[in-house]
Amino acid sequence: MPTRGTPHAANVGVASPESTMTLLRELVAHLRQNRTQLREEWARRITEAELLTAMTKEEIFAEATSVYDNYVEALETGTFEALQAYARNLSERIIPRGVETHEVVGIVLLLRDVLARSLFAKYQADFTKLNRILDAYEPAANRIANTVAVGFVQERERIIREQQEAIRELSTPVLQVRERLLILPIIGVIDPQRARQLTEQLLRGIRTNRAKVVVIDITGVAAMDATVANHLVQTVEASRLLGATVIVTGLSPEIAQTLVTIGVDLGKMTTVGDLQGGIEEAERLLGYKVVPFAETPVEN
Amino acid sequence: MDVPVLKQGHYLIATVQSALTDADLAQMRRSLVEQVGKFRSRGVIVDVTAVDVLDSFACRTLRDIAHMAGFRGAETVIVGIHPDLAFTMVQLGLSLEGVSTALDLEEGLAFLDQQTRRAGRTTLHSGSAIATPPPPPRAKR
Numbered sequence: 001m002p003t004r005g006t007p008h009a010a011n012v013g014v015a016s017p018e019s020t021m022t023l024l025r026e027l028v029a030h031l032r033q034n035r036t037q038l039r040e041e042w043a044r045r046i047t048e049a050e051l052l053t054a055m056t057k058e059e060i061f062a063e064a065t066s067v068y069d070n071y072v073e074a075l076e077t078g079t080f081e082a083l084q085a086y087a088r089n090l091s092e093r094i095i096p097r098g099v100e101t102h103e104v105v106g107i108v109l110l111l112r113d114v115l116a117r118s119l120f121a122k123y124q125a126d127f128t129k130l131n132r133i134l135d136a137y138e139p140a141a142n143r144i145a146n147t148v149a150v151g152f153v154q155e156r157e158r159i160i161r162e163q164q165e166a167i168r169e170l171s172t173p174v175l176q177v178r179e180r181l182l183i184l185p186i187i188g189v190i191d192p193q194r195a196r197q198l199t200e201q202l203l204r205g206i207r208t209n210r211a212k213v214v215v216i217d218i219t220g221v222a223a224m225d226a227t228v229a230n231h232l233v234q235t236v237e238a239s240r241l242l243g244a245t246v247i248v249t250g251l252s253p254e255i256a257q258t259l260v261t262i263g264v265d266l267g268k269m270t271t272v273g274d275l276q277g278g279i280e281e282a283e284r285l286l287g288y289k290v291v292p293f294a295e296t297p298v299e300n
Numbered sequence: 301m302d303v304p305v306l307k308q309g310h311y312l313i314a315t316v317q318s319a320l321t322d323a324d325l326a327q328m329r330r331s332l333v334e335q336v337g338k339f340r341s342r343g344v345i346v347d348v349t350a351v352d353v354l355d356s357f358a359c360r361t362l363r364d365i366a367h368m369a370g371f372r373g374a375e376t377v378i379v380g381i382h383p384d385l386a387f388t389m390v391q392l393g394l395s396l397e398g399v400s401t402a403l404d405l406e407e408g409l410a411f412l413d414q415q416t417r418r419a420g421r422t423t424l425h426s427g428s429a430i431a432t433p434p435p436p437p438r439a440k441r
Contacts, residue, residue: 199387200383200384200387203383203384203386203387204383206403207383207403210404210407234387234390235387237390238383238386238387238389238390239386240395240401241378241381241386241389241395241396241401242381242383242386242401242403243379243401243402243403243407
C-alpha cells in the first residue's frame with residue numbers, strides 16, 4: 001500500500017476486504033452520478049493532449065462513453081474479463097484507424113487522472129477518508145490501465161502475426177497449371193521455417209490436387225545453406241511417397257555447388273536447367289505433347 | 301489383428317485399419333505372399349490411409365512384401381501415406397526405397413494397370429507413352 005508521507009500515514013493501514021468493497025461501491029456510485037461531466041472532462045483532456053487524432057470528435061466521444069462505462073464496471077465488480085474482452089474488441093476497431101499504443105495508454109491514464117482528481121475534489125474535507133478511498137481506487141485503476149494497454153498490445157501482436165503469416169503464404173503459392181501438374185515458384189530467401197512451411201503446403205497440395213508431377217522452380221533463390229538443401233531433398237523424397245515426381249528447376253551455380261558439397265544423390269532428384277524445360281519435361285511425363293497450330297491458310 | 305485382403309480382379313488389396321504389431325505385420329506379409337501365389341495375382345496394393353505411424357519394422361515389412369510378391373510375379377504399390385507421415389518417415393530415413401507408391405487407391409489401381417500393360421501381360425494395345433491430345437479445331441476468320 002503506498003504511504004502518503006503525512007501525519008495520517010499511520011492511519012492508512014491495509015484496508016480490510018469488506019471496507020475496500022464498501023469504499024469502492026461508494027466511489028463507483030460517485031463516478032456514475034457524475035458520469036456526464038467526468039466523461040466530458042476526459043474527452044476535453046484527450047483533445048488537449050492531441051491524442052486519437054486519427055478519430056473524429058464524435059467517434060472519440062462514442063468510444064469514451066464505452067471505455068468509461070467499462071472502466072467503472074471493472075471497478076465495481078473487481079473482475080477484469082469483461083474489460084479484457086472489451087479492450088481487445090476496441091483495439092480491433094481502432095488499430096486499422098492508425099491508433100498507436102502510446103495514445104491508448106495515454107487516454108486510459110488521463111481517465112485515471114480525471115477520476116482521481118474528482119475524488120480529491122469530493123473528499124478534500126476528510127483527508128483520512130480520501131486516503132482510504134484512494135487506497136481502494138489506485139490498485140484497481142492501475143489494473144485497469146494495465147489490462148487495457150496489454151489488451152491493445154496483444155491485439156497488435158496478433159495482427160502482425162496474421163500479416164506475417166499472410167505474407168508467408170503469398171510467397172510460396174502452389175499453383176496447378178495442368179491436370180496433375182503443380183508448380184511451386186519460390187522467390188527470395190528460404191530459411192528453415194519457410195522451408196518447413198513450403199514442404200507442408202506442397203505435400204498437402206499434392207494430395208488435394210492429386211498431382212503426379214511437381215515442378216519446384218528456384219530461379220528466384222540465390223543460395224541456400226546445407227540444412228535447407230537437405231530439406232529440399234527430403235521434400236522430394238516425401239513427395240514420392242505420395243506418388244508424385246518432383247522436378248527442380250532454376251538452380252543457380254551456388255546452389256548447384258551446395259548440392260554437390262552435401263553429396264546429394266542426384267538419382268533421387270530430377271533437375272532441369274530452367275522452368276520452361278521443367279514444364280516441358282513434366283508434360284512429357286504426364287503424356288502431353290504440345291503441338292502448335294498449323295500454319296496453313298484457313299479455308300472459309 | 302488380421303488385415304483384410306480383398307481380391308479385385310488380378311489384384312489384391314490389403315487395407316490396414318490401425319496400428320499393427322510386429323506379429324500382425326509378419327502375418328500380413330505371409331498372407332499376401334501366399335494369396336499372390338494362390339490367385340496368381342499381378343498386383344498388390346497395401347493401403348495405409350488409416351495409419352498414423354510407420355516404424356522401421358513396418359517399412360521393412362512393406363519392402364519385404366514388395367520383393368516377395370515380385371518374386372511370385374506381382375507388382376506392389378503402397379498407397380495412402382499421409383503428407384505429415386511422409387515427411388516424418390523421410391526425416392527418419394525410412395523412405396521405402398525401391399517400393400512403388402501412389403497417392404490413393406484409385407491412383408494405385410491406375411499404376412498397376414499401367415505396369416501390367418507395359419509388361420505386356422494383357423492383350424490390350426499398350427500404346428505409346430506419349431499420347432497426343434486431339435488436334436484443335438481450325439480457327440475461322
